[in-house]
Amino acid sequence: MTEPIIAIRDLRKTFRSGEVDVHALRGVDLTVEHGEFLAIVGPSGSGKSTLFNILGGLTPPTSGTVIIDGQDLMKLSDSGRTNLRKKTVGFVFQKYNLLPTLTVGDNIEIARDIAGFKGPLDQQFRDVIETLGIADKMDRKPRQLSGGEQQRVAIARSVVNHPAILLADEPTGNLDTENSTLVLDLMRSLNKKLGQTILMITHNPEAAAFADRIVHMRDGHLHAAA
Amino acid sequence: MVYKLVWENLKHRPVRTLLSSLAIGLGVTMMLTLVGVGEGMLRDQEARTRGVGADIIIRPAGSSAIGITPPNINERLVAWAKEQPHVTQATGVTIQPLGGVSTVHGVDLDELSKMSGGFTFIDGRPFQSGQEAIIDEYYAKEKKLHVGSAVKILNRDWTVTGIFRGGKLTRMMLPKTVLQDLTATTGKVSVIYVKLDDPKQTQAVIAHFKQTLSDYPIYSMDELASQFSVNSIPELKTFIGVVMTLSVLFGFLVVFLAMYTAILERTREIGILKALGAGQSYVLGILLRETILMAIIGSVMGIGMSYVTRWLISTFIPASMTQAIVYTWWPIASGITLGGALLGVLYPAIKAARQDALESLSYD
Numbered sequence: 001m002t003e004p005i006i007a008i009r010d011l012r013k014t015f016r017s018g019e020v021d022v023h024a025l026r027g028v029d030l031t032v033e034h035g036e037f038l039a040i041v042g043p044s045g046s047g048k049s050t051l052f053n054i055l056g057g058l059t060p061p062t063s064g065t066v067i068i069d070g071q072d073l074m075k076l077s078d079s080g081r082t083n084l085r086k087k088t089v090g091f092v093f094q095k096y097n098l099l100p101t102l103t104v105g106d107n108i109e110i111a112r113d114i115a116g117f118k119g120p121l122d123q124q125f126r127d128v129i130e131t132l133g134i135a136d137k138m139d140r141k142p143r144q145l146s147g148g149e150q151q152r153v154a155i156a157r158s159v160v161n162h163p164a165i166l167l168a169d170e171p172t173g174n175l176d177t178e179n180s181t182l183v184l185d186l187m188r189s190l191n192k193k194l195g196q197t198i199l200m201i202t203h204n205p206e207a208a209a210f211a212d213r214i215v216h217m218r219d220g221h222l223h224a225a226a
Numbered sequence: 227m228v229y230k231l232v233w234e235n236l237k238h239r240p241v242r243t244l245l246s247s248l249a250i251g252l253g254v255t256m257m258l259t260l261v262g263v264g265e266g267m268l269r270d271q272e273a274r275t276r277g278v279g280a281d282i283i284i285r286p287a288g289s290s291a292i293g294i295t296p297p298n299i300n301e302r303l304v305a306w307a308k309e310q311p312h313v314t315q316a317t318g319v320t321i322q323p324l325g326g327v328s329t330v331h332g333v334d335l336d337e338l339s340k341m342s343g344g345f346t347f348i349d350g351r352p353f354q355s356g357q358e359a360i361i362d363e364y365y366a367k368e369k370k371l372h373v374g375s376a377v378k379i380l381n382r383d384w385t386v387t388g389i390f391r392g393g394k395l396t397r398m399m400l401p402k403t404v405l406q407d408l409t410a411t412t413g414k415v416s417v418i419y420v421k422l423d424d425p426k427q428t429q430a431v432i433a434h435f436k437q438t439l440s441d442y443p444i445y446s447m448d449e450l451a452s453q454f455s456v457n458s459i460p461e462l463k464t465f466i467g468v469v470m471t472l473s474v475l476f477g478f479l480v481v482f483l484a485m486y487t488a489i490l491e492r493t494r495e496i497g498i499l500k501a502l503g504a505g506q507s508y509v510l511g512i513l514l515r516e517t518i519l520m521a522i523i524g525s526v527m528g529i530g531m532s533y534v535t536r537w538l539i540s541t542f543i544p545a546s547m548t549q550a551i552v553y554t555w556w557p558i559a560s561g562i563t564l565g566g567a568l569l570g571v572l573y574p575a576i577k578a579a580r581q582d583a584l585e586s587l588s589y590d
């Protein structure tokens with residue numbers, strides 16, 4: 001048995017906003033195996049994004065254990081979490097989050113530059129670009145692309161450094177049905193062809209159905225699908 | 227790759243980039259013009275002094291090497307100097323201040339002409355006597371004077387009789403005796419120019435002069451020329467210091483404002499970079515490079531504009547000022563403004579680098 005890529009035990013996160021404590025995560029347990037495609041569904045405010053932000057090192061956990069690809073997040077410093085974002089996790093957001101002044105190609109290049117990768121793109125990634133259907137859009141600026149195209153660029157950017165896990169927070173939230181299906185298909189093919197581990201947050205049961213496994217989040221707790 | 231982002235950022239707000247660079251450049255221009263005018267005027271004055279053709283210069287007791295000297299050398303000293311060994315010619319010149327830095331010289335034109343190898347008149351003729359004046363081409367151009375024009379000097383009207391090729395002593399000359407009488411300094415001169423039969427004897431003759439004229443500053447032409455430097459004009463040095471400080475302050479303020487607004491409007495992009503794993507130094511590096519690039523553009527513009535000020539000066543006030551292009555000051559002026567610019571970007575850049583990734587990402 002190989003180690004799970006993500007092992008979470010009793011993870012808690014408390015935000016202090018003014019005088020009140022907001023308990024966003026109240027003891028989350030989750031294990032994700034290599035190559036899994038997991039969907040997380042749940043009502044607004046239940047703590048889904050908070051979980052992702054912790055997994056992606058954007059914010060530190062309050063208590064509990066989080067092991068990602070062998071690294072204990074509780075023990076990581078600020079710069080440790082920065083390094084986690086460079087190579088271990090890739091983010092896809094609802095709002096695409098491409099840099100508006102850079103071309104598609106440069107948006108991908110800058111992710112490599114930040115992670116310290118140089119030289120030409122590897123063949124596997126060039127196949128990904130082909131699969132995503134953005135190979136002919138490399139010289140365009142984000143505003144010259146449709147939402148679906150922008151999200152496919154964001155997916156390409158998130159996997160260019162071959163991260164251990166891909167975290168997609170409502171990747172189809174801003175897309176119409178047709179584009180949603182396209183993006184979800186592409187994520188599934190990344191998962192199946194390359195064995196990319198993917199965690200995806202969604203509100204949409206149809207989108208969740210693209211995943212291998214679905215978990216529910218409610219009031220800061222995770223439950224296996226009924 | 228970072229440079230692409232930096233360049234695209236600058237291109238994204240072309241007006242802001244250009245105006246900021248221009249403002250940075252103005253600091254460079256201010257410094258280069260000031261230093262250039264100082265240097266240009268010193269070189270011009272040196273050239274005109276050398277144009278007299280003298281080997282030795284005697285100035286009044288207690289005076290410094292440059293600066294306006296009142297006529298208080300007794301003219302009998304000129305006659306005495308002519309008698310000394312190796313001396314072939316000696317001529318006294320009186321200088322009257324006209325207010326500010328402008329002066330008028332009273333000369334014996336025959337003597338001065340002989341010593342300097344002759345005046346070339348572009349127009350007109352030498353003055354004969356009475357209320358007549360000659361001026362050089364630059365003075366004529368700046369004041370729009372020609373032969374026959376009247377000029378008011380020391381409350382009298384003088385007629386311009388000739389315009390001579392510049393590079394001889396000064397820009398405006400009057401008959402010495404007339405000026406002496408007018409200013410009640412008959413028999414007095416401000417400077418004595420001495421020419422020798424053999425320039426190699428200069429030091430020996432100076433030593434000989436000093437035995438008799440122990441209180442008088444006596445220079446060889448080369449010694450006097452070496453005095454025409456910025457270092458011998460403390461006011462100019464102070465002024466350059468003031469302008470340097472202003473340039474640093476200017477660069478600081480401009481860059482502070484430009485970069486502060488830039489990082490505010492780019493909050494979200496900084497969040498994206500951080501989500502991609504960019505650390506504080508990466509973000510800092512982008513903003514520093516942007517500032518350096520802007521300072522370089524500004525310096526190039528500033529250097530360009532210093533040629534514009536030189537053209538303006540040589541077109542409109544060629545007699546009052548001369549601006550030299552002082553290449554050695556290009557890196558100095560650029561470096562000084564870059565310093566100010568880097569000080570200006572420091573706070574915005576650190577603020578951006580420390581920005582919380584999550585907060586930045588949720589910023590609209």
Ligand SMILES: Nc1ncnc2c1ncn2[C@@H]1O[C@H](COP(=O)(O)OP(=O)(O)OP(=O)(O)O)[C@@H](O)[C@H]1O
Binds near residue numbers: 022024045047
């Ligand atoms: N930085 C913060 N400071 C204070 N409270 C926060 C912060 N971020 C999130 N919260 C709170 O934590 C709880 C969980 O938020 P989270 O964004 O994880 O929900 P979510 O499940 O992603 O919701 P949605 O489906 O609307 O995106 C919410 O009550 C939210 O208000």
Ligand SMILES: [Mg+2]
Binds near residue numbers: 048050
């Ligand atoms: Mg959310």
